[in-house]
């Protein structure tokens with residue numbers, strides 16, 4: 077469920093202040109540098125043509141930094157995220173992570189690279205994507221075996237319990253199957269899985285889109301705390317510009333594959349320079365502005 081204007085006010089009051097304020101003054105060298113990144117999907121079938129899903133995108137994320145990506149449906153946000161996680165190949169440009177152009181590594185080779193465990197992708201509806209026949213504990217143990225290489229069952233169990241504790245998931249729930257967990261509990265399992273390999277960068281693709289507002293606020297709070305505790309950097313994709321306002325120091329606004337606005341979130345949201353940026357913001361209510369309460373969200377998928 078998407079957050080309503082009331083929900084946004086509720087989240088803001090729960091959070092007290094934008095998470096991003098705590099991190100704003102820290103300037104660190106780029107951990108991730110994306111340059112001229114492009115993805116074109118080949119057209120298939122009669123009268124179809126290629127789709128330029130991401131077109132010449134450039135940005136940097138510092139260690140521990142956070143970049144929000146907003147834009148209407150089909151603007152290329154998920155494609156951008158999937159290229160950085162190396163789930164799909166780019167057709168042009170570079171993705172330099174800690175000095176290595178991982179954009180030159182094919183997705184099939186990337187699974188064997190040391191960078192694989194350092195960049196983790198949290199999918200939209202992460203909890204809904206859990207394997208039905210694996211308990212929560214088994215789902216969290218999977219990346220510990222696969223990516224961390226732990227084989228000792230006792231050590232794995234201890235690590236699973238520590239991860240569950242770090243995301244405030246009661247360890248008693250680890251024996252349950254996904255259908256026996258709430259949406260928020262499943263989201264916590266999904267986030268634990270992403271944290272299992274001690275990543276430096278989390279790619280969060282609409283991580284709270286499927287959750288209702290109070291659960292959304294709890295998960296956003298959790299993500300904020302994890303970022304501070306583990307020094308994580310976030311690439312945070314959202315339709316919800318208010319969530320990005322709360323979570324990210326920097327933002328890019330995408331339209332038709334291109335970046336139309338880019339810079340510090342506070343600055344961009346206060347004074348967007350492009351027509352599209354202005355349109356987007358006009359469609360979003362201020363947290364305490366009842367006048368615009370009916371048009372809360374950026375166009376949904």
Ligand SMILES: Nc1ncnc2c1ncn2[C@@H]1O[C@H](COP(=O)(O)OP(=O)(O)OP(=O)(O)O)[C@@H](O)[C@H]1O
Nearest residue numbers: 117127129147148149150151152153154155156377
């Ligand atoms: N595998 C694919 N083959 C062909 N075209 C694709 C493929 N994946 C995405 N596209 C196209 O690329 C464009 C960008 O899609 P993408 O999913 O990245 O947008 P998005 O901004 O994440 O949208 P949403 O917010 O709805 O998830 C769209 O026009 C989409 O139809």
